[in-house]
Amino acid sequence: MVAKRRPIRSPIIWLGSILVLFALGAILAYRIWPQGVAGGIDAGSPELVALGQGLYAKACASCHGVNLEGQADWRIRRADGRLPAPPHDETGHTWHHPDDQLFAMTKFGPAAFAGLDDYESDMPAFEGVLSDREIRAVLAYIKSTWPAEVRARQDDIKRRTQQN
Numbered sequence: 001m002v003a004k005r006r007p008i009r010s011p012i013i014w015l016g017s018i019l020v021l022f023a024l025g026a027i028l029a030y031r032i033w034p035q036g037v038a039g040g041i042d043a044g045s046p047e048l049v050a051l052g053q054g055l056y057a058k059a060c061a062s063c064h065g066v067n068l069e070g071q072a073d074w075r076i077r078r079a080d081g082r083l084p085a086p087p088h089d090e091t092g093h094t095w096h097h098p099d100d101q102l103f104a105m106t107k108f109g110p111a112a113f114a115g116l117d118d119y120e121s122d123m124p125a126f127e128g129v130l131s132d133r134e135i136r137a138v139l140a141y142i143k144s145t146w147p148a149e150v151r152a153r154q155d156d157i158k159r160r161t162q163q164n
Helices: 011-032 046-059 099-114 132-144 148-163
Strands: none
Touching: 046 132, 099 132, 099 148
C-alpha cells in the first residue's frame, strides 16, 4: 500500500505564498493602470500649484506639517504600530515614488496601496474627498517645493517605471 502524501501546511509556506501573491497582484495592478493615470502633475503650473497649496493647508498640513516637514521620528513606529506622517519635502521619501504611485496612494490610501487587509495607517484615502484634479494639484504643490536636483531625480524614477 502506498502512503498518501499530506500537503505541507507550514505557516512559512503560507506566508511566503501570500507575499508572492501580493507582489504579483501589486505588479499586475500597477501594470494595468494606464500610464499617466495621474493626468499630469505639473509642478510648473502656477494655477495648479496655488490650488494645491491651499488644499494642502486644509487637508494635509495638520499631519505632514505646514512646511512639509512631517512628524518627528517619522521612521520609527509608535506604540500603536503606526508610522508618523513622513515629510513631503526633499528630506522625506515622497520623491522616491513616480507620479502614478503618489496619485494612487493619495486617492486610495496607503492601506489599499499596500494590498494588506490588516495594514493600518493614519493616512486616509482622499477618494470622494478631493477630486482627481485636486489630488494632482496637491502633488504639484509638493513637487514645486523640491530643489531642482530632487525634481530631476524623481523625473528619472518616473521615466524608468514607465519604460518597464
